[in-house]
Amino acid sequence: MLVASLALIGLTTAVVPLVVRYLGRYTGYPLAVIFLVAAGLLLTQAPEVMRGETVVQSWQWVAAFDVQFTLRLNGLSLLFAMLVLGVGALVLSYAPQYLDPHYEVRRLYTVLTLFAAAMLGIVLAGDLVLLLVFWEITSVSSFLLVAGAGTAGARPAIRALVVTGFGGLALFGAVVLLAVKTQTTDIATVFALAPERLSVTDLSIVAALIILAAFTKSAQLPFHFWLPGAMVAVTPVSAYLHAATLVKAGIYLLLLMSPLFLDFPAWNITLLVFGLATALFGAFEALRQRDLKALLAYSTVSQLGTMVALVGVGTSAALAAAALLVVAHALFKATLFMLVGIVDREAGSRDLDELSGLWRVMPITAGLTGLAAMSMAGVPPLVGFVAKEEAFYSFLDVPQSSWAQGQQWAGIAAAVIAVLAASLTFAYSARIFAGAFFGPLKQRNLYEPSWLFLAPAVVPAVAGLVLGIAPGLLNSIIDRTTVDVGFTMVGSDLSLWHGVSIALGLSAIAISLGLLLHFRRRWVIRWLGEEPPVASGPLIFDRIWFALVRTGSWVGRSAHSASVGVHLFGVGVLIVALTILGFAIIPGATDGLAPVIPDSMQLVDVAILALLVPTVAFLARARTTITALVLAGFVGLILSVWLLLLGAPDVALTLLLVEFLTVVVAAPVLARLPRHRDVGRPTMAAVAAVVVGVSSGLAVWAFTGRRGPSELSAYFLTEAEELTGGTNVVNTILVDFRGLDTLGEITVLFAAALGLLAATAVGVRARKDAVIEVLGRGEQTVLRVGARIVIPLLLIATVVLFWRGHDEPGGGFIAGLTAGSAVAVAMIAGIRIALPSSGAMLAAGLGTALVSALIGPLTGGAVLAPVKVDVPIVGSLTSSLIFDLGVLLIVVGLVRVALERLDGMHIDAGNDTDDGNDTDDGNDLEWDGQDRSSAVDVTEARS
């Protein structure tokens, strides 16, 4: 039932956008019903829980880390789950009446439901990893809901996200530490193993991280400031997330983790001190506010402080009081938020200075507000009173706790602060009621809202009264909760009337002092000052934030240079430093080099070199672009021959084809480029060239050719045929052994093609001046006829090279380049070939490769593992052939994109008519900033 309940809410999230289309803002009603059903599902397990059992459901989740998807229901989680779903149902049935008909409800309802699922997940999670995941989702959904308030919500939303995200990181740290030390992430097991596995240091770190996580989530000093800011969100969000549930996640975490720290005084002292400080601070701030929502926000901060302090006291009675306060607070705070929303809607304001005398026109609203405010103020006979009494008892009992060791002053100090906070709470509660509803009526034409609008507020308000009169109803669940947080069953005996006791006396003092503070509020304000005394939280946050942003841009500035030198300088320095470091620390680095293996250099190599060096030298001094391009192609040709001689036919073929295609693609672009004046200083360039050339040559001489065949090489050579069925080892490495690598590489090609499509999206047109058009009639005929012979031959070669690639030189890359060459020849000759668009080809290629990668897993193997099928006549086929087909398609696609797009780019300034929609100013890369100046002398290299 646990998973059914969670899944119900989770799946509802997916359906909400559809339902909103039909029901609009009224989607809240069916959602409320679903929440109640989910609550009902959980309640079917309640009898077991109350008998003392813990309901657990578990599935294998991340097997590699032994993380289970474990859901757990005990008293603590049942209590919180009922709040999440119960208050959720109320708020969702309130929202339809509150929301403006034009409000963007789809986002609101979707994220609210998502949040509810995550919150339910937090309280049901039986595994730390699961808890963490749900924890983060609540932070993100809170961000989305606050950001939904538009521009006003932007900064507060960021503050909320950064602060709670910071806490999420802390929780992550705690989870990792616990998991590493106990070798499990199951919460129950962690608790069982922690005492023996965690040292005091570990425990201190875990405590600090958990406290950070809880304090950020539950808005404790000094992280409180995000909560009042979050009030820019619509009122249902404030009521649900930022009063009743989300901010309680921190309290839940503290309660959940309490068993770890039963004997750890630093935990208790930290929580008690910060909790009480927050309680007092929040109460003062609440009294200062005029905006009702801001007042309620600070009030929430204050109440959360009291809860944290109670968890800090650490006795079973204190933890029971904390749980009770969680319930009481959820009831009265949700009511108050909903009623403030109603007042806001009806009277058009929530400023206490503008509202007055509303009880005359809205008596029911006034009555309900009074009921909830009394509960908050701790006035009998409401549940807030019972909770406050229990809290006073707990604080007075501090000296009896295991950690305070009879320090009487600690109990007195805690109780005094608590009483002061309670009296301030009474004062601002009274102010809400008196300020809005008493005094002269200013707005006469107001009426009570419809009962539909009021009903969701009636339920928790009345529940606060019922539970106040008969708090015993909560005994069993509170008892069970104290057991869950590490205590033996004590048998709570909650009641409204405890007889005359110290706590009652303290209550009386708090209420009298509260009345005094209420009527003398101006004195308090004058004493406090209108503005907060210290720089406010948001201000400090923003200062740190912008300082960080500035630091980031300062660090990044060095990478923004357009000068090649700036980018290369750092790399160069690093290489030199690493080389020196390597010689310094690697043993044997200075022992001298192993001898070069004989036969590494042969006569034919010298011949190749004799061709290569002059060609490259000419290239360096080439005067025209076309000469340089031809020489570059010639360099590639020489290298292809060399590779063939070195025993790399596949590489040689690939290089040959690429050289051809590069020339075809580059020629039209480079030939049209304006010639550049020599800009760099030749001496500098020569020095850099010599340094790079000599050092890389020396490195190759020193580090290669001095070692026998590697083990890996032997492995591939001996195992290739057996394992893959292919005899061309290079191809088997590409498509079988290192298929994942190749998948990555074709993805790079895919991305390059996409980049090309994007960069040339503007100003593309079909080539009009194909090479053939500038030729004479006789030459045209020769070229056309030649092309008609060459193209079919190339296409046949494509098929052959592709088919035999696994066994003999060829394969997807080479076949793809061959097919690309056919397309290039056709283009030069002006012959049209009907083909699917290159974009479709690229997509089909990547898709084919990915699908072939999945054949392995589908047949029980690994991703990309080859699967052999024996086909009659053809022989045996493997799935890597399909993968290679994907490679082929991508390569052809890339070549085609290059040919089509680069060819269509015209650089001439005069007849440039095709780019009227060229609007992307400032997006172009600047090449050293020199191209712009050099464009003045537009000289076509071709002429």
Add this chain to the structure above:
Amino acid sequence: MTLAIAVAVLAAVGTYLIVRGGAVRLILGFILLGHAANLIIIAAGGTFRREAPLVDGGVVLETMADPLPQAFVLTAIVITFGVTVYLLSLVARTAKRSARNAGEGGAHD
């Protein structure tokens, strides 16, 4: 030794072209540096075994070239092509814009 000299020459000229600046030189320099890098990888496999790694007629470990660097270089060549093509598109685009700016400026002459 021969490979080391070839790498030295290719890397030196490639660097020279890139540092001298200008779009054409940049692209050609990039291509030459790519050649140098590929030769380094081939050199790492050793050049004392020069038979193509085709194991159809039986495996002869003593004479067959290391197939792994070959596979690396093969894909590297194709990727270099992809990047070259992309560079070309950027160069063409930039040049086109400067040319048009110059053309617009010249219309007032």
